[in-house]
Amino acid sequence: xxxxxxxxxxxxxxxxxxxxxxxxxxxxxxxxxxxxxxxxxxxxxxxxxxxxxxxxxxxxxxxxxxxxxxxxxxxxxxxx
Amino acid sequence: xxxxxxxxxxxxxxxxxxxxxxxxxxxxxxxxxxxxxxxxxxxxxxxxxxxxxxxxxxxxxxxxxxxxxxxxxxxxxxxxxxxxxxxxxxxxxxxxxxxxxxxxxxxxxxxxxxxxxxxxxxxxxxxxxxxxxxxxxxxxxxxxxxxxxxxxxxxxxxxxxxxxxxxxxxxxxxxxxxxxxxxxxxxxxxxxxxxxxxxxxx
Numbered sequence: 645x646x647x648x649x650x651x652x653x654x655x656x657x658x659x660x661x662x663x664x665x666x667x668x669x670x671x672x673x674x675x676x677x678x679x680x681x682x683x684x685x686x687x688x689x690x691x692x693x694x695x696x697x698x699x700x701x702x703x704x705x706x707x708x709x710x711x712x713x714x715x716x717x718x719x720x721x722x723x724x
Numbered sequence: 725x726x727x728x729x730x731x732x733x734x735x736x737x738x739x740x741x742x743x744x745x746x747x748x749x750x751x752x753x754x755x756x757x758x759x760x761x762x763x764x765x766x767x768x769x770x771x772x773x774x775x776x777x778x779x780x781x782x783x784x785x786x787x788x789x790x791x792x793x794x795x796x797x798x799x800x801x802x803x804x805x806x807x808x809x810x811x812x813x814x815x816x817x818x819x820x821x822x823x824x825x826x827x828x829x830x831x832x833x834x835x836x837x838x839x840x841x842x843x844x845x846x847x848x849x850x851x852x853x854x855x856x857x858x859x860x861x862x863x864x865x866x867x868x869x870x871x872x873x874x875x876x877x878x879x880x881x882x883x884x885x886x887x888x889x890x891x892x893x894x895x896x897x898x899x900x901x902x903x904x905x906x907x908x909x910x911x912x913x914x915x916x917x918x919x920x921x922x923x924x925x926x
């Protein structure tokens with residue numbers, strides 16, 4: 645631990661940090677803590693990777709035929 | 725009139741569709757159906773539910789268009805309708821309660837330092853090299869399915885559909901800070917869950 649910030653507080657600030665929603669002084673404290681902490685460096689890397697891994701894994705395409713059946717369904721319902 | 729070669733804006737198509745122009749409505753359907761299906765699939769975790777939500781969402785859009793006044797962007801309005809339709813489908817199919825992902829939140833010792841080693845903390849980054857692609861996709865979808873609804877909606881819209889936080893806030897009717905808090909919690913749980921797939925504790 646260094647720069648007066650524990651790993652736990654740093655971890656709780658990551659989303660705000662990545663969205664640039666932290667005050668400048670807290671941002672600096674966080675950056676300096678992470679730079680000197682191998683655990684937090686690894687944690688941040690995996691925190692940043694997580695959304696991409698889940699995004700790629702869940703990127704399903706529309707089943708073939710659904711496009712045509714959706715338009716048919718909507719036309720039929722609108723016709724009522 | 726539109727610049728030749730430029731795509732007609734969503735809002736212009738919505739105005740035409742609201743005035744009864746059915747081809748304009750179908751243009752909107754064609755433009756957004758794949759995104760709405762993917763969103764619904766991610767929110768419901770089921771192909772059939774996603775298909776029902778897709779149909780229901782566009783029916784509601786068609787009905788609502790005359791009163792859509794353009795206070796929000798068309799896409800924001802559509803995402804709100806689609807998100808709600810997907811959640812209705814999800815709730816209609818009473819599932820057994822999923823085991824919580826809370827156990828995968830990071831652990832800290834009494835001094836607030838990470839309890840795990842750097843290698844353990846890095847484990848979620850390694851799932852792609854350690855797991856077969858299909859198995860990883862299945863497990864990641866299972867993790868998404870196990871997220872509490874509260875966190876899943878915000879996470880899907882922000883991190884999977886990649887809407888800006890401000891737009892997710894508009895879709896869900898939340899403050900941006902609340903969206904960030906929910907997405908953060910979802911990332912923490914899924915991060916630990918992915919790491920655990922490599923045989924490592926969070």
